[in-house]
């Protein structure tokens with residue numbers, strides 16, 4: 309018997325996945341910088357969908373090239389909430405999953421790698437180390453057991469319930485394309501494209517081309533900047549999340565692109581340096597300089613409420 313939590317319409321939806329590079333904690337800074345009216349919103353690198361599902365738009369498209377992830381979202385969309393929760397409970401009971409039963413976890417992992425049921429992937433993630441998604445090069449899930457730490461706990465369950473309810477109550481479509489194969493040709497000036505790619509100068513699980521993720525390198529970065537240039541030429545608004553500096557490294561390609569194009573606006577995002585400002589950030593050689601680059605001047609900035 310599942311206890312369903314009451315409607316949570318005004319609250320932001322948090323991904324039930326502990327997604328590396330997930331933007332949930334930055335939502336309050338990022339969303340006010342988006343255009344107020346959006347017809348179609350494209351989250352081209354949706355990951356945990358922390359941004360895509362919290363944007364107000366007529367139509368939302370969440371895209372990611374990680375097939376297993378998109379299949380899981382499609383299952384969340386196409387199945388009744390209670391059926392999904394029952395499936396999760398049944399698998400937990402069948403494999404006797406707990407904070408300590410590593411054997412049960414390994415059996416479910418083997419079962420998933422044979423059958424690839426997208427809902428079983430969620431159960432695996434619930435009990436895996438740091439709740440993370442990790443595949444080997446043969447596309448087998450290989451994240452180790454999250455002993456004494458990971459389970460399908462109440463927080464994860466409640467995040468999942470809100471997440472599924474949101475998916476089922478809005479006009480959202482999940483697609484699985486490499487960003488440069490995604491068809492943007494139908495978009496017009498009332499649509500909006502958000503890009504949160506892997507960052508060239510930081511290390512996410514999906515950066516090195518291993519563990520089932522496509523790699524991210526200078527070539528991909530240039531292709532993406534080129535794609536953004538073509539959106540600008542078509543008068544389509546976009547925003548790009550990225551870091552300009554990280555632990556003493558600078559993203560030169562991005563900096564060059566920014567200095568060449570005066571239609572771009574750099575909006576600085578405050579990360580975990582709660583009491584610092586941009587001036588102290590740039591002086592700290594280990595600090596990350598996180599930005600949201602837009603090809604329009606955000607309302608918030610216009611009204612003189614800049615972040616720093």
Ligand SMILES: C[S@@+](CC[C@H](N)C(=O)[O-])C[C@H]1O[C@@H](n2cnc3c(N)ncnc32)[C@H](O)[C@@H]1O
Nearest residue numbers: 329330331353354355356357358373486487504
């Ligand atoms: C920084 S994460 C996005 C996090 C997301 N904004 C959130 O808040 O949960 C980047 C995502 O890009 C995806 N990705 C990497 N290379 C890609 C490509 N070539 N095309 C589409 N998606 C890609 C990864 O699978 C990963 O999910």
